Amino acid sequence: MSLRFLTVKDDADDLAILESQVYTLVKKGEVPAIQVGPKRVWQTERTRLEEYIERQYAVGRDAVKRAEPF
Structure with a gap:
C-alpha cells in the first residue's frame, strides 16, 4: 500500500530536484501542500x-508542437 501523503524529501526524490526547489513549487502554488502535525x-x-507531473508533460508537449527549445 502506498502512502497518501509525501514529504518534501519524497517529492524532491521523485522529481529529481532539490528540496528547496520543492518548497519553491509549493510557495508558488504549483504543487499544493499542507502543513501537518505539531512541527508543521x-x-x-x-x-x-502526479497531477503536477501530468501538467508538466502537457507543457512539454505544447513546447514541442510550437518547436520551442526546452
Whole structure:
C-alpha cells in the first residue's frame, strides 16, 4: 500500500530536484501542500504530485508542437 501523503524529501526524490526547489513549487502554488502535525511539516498528496507531473508533460508537449527549445 502506498502512502497518501509525501514529504518534501519524497517529492524532491521523485522529481529529481532539490528540496528547496520543492518548497519553491509549493510557495508558488504549483504543487499544493499542507502543513501537518505539531512541527508543521509540509506534505503533499501523492495524487497532487502526479497531477503536477501530468501538467508538466502537457507543457512539454505544447513546447514541442510550437518547436520551442526546452
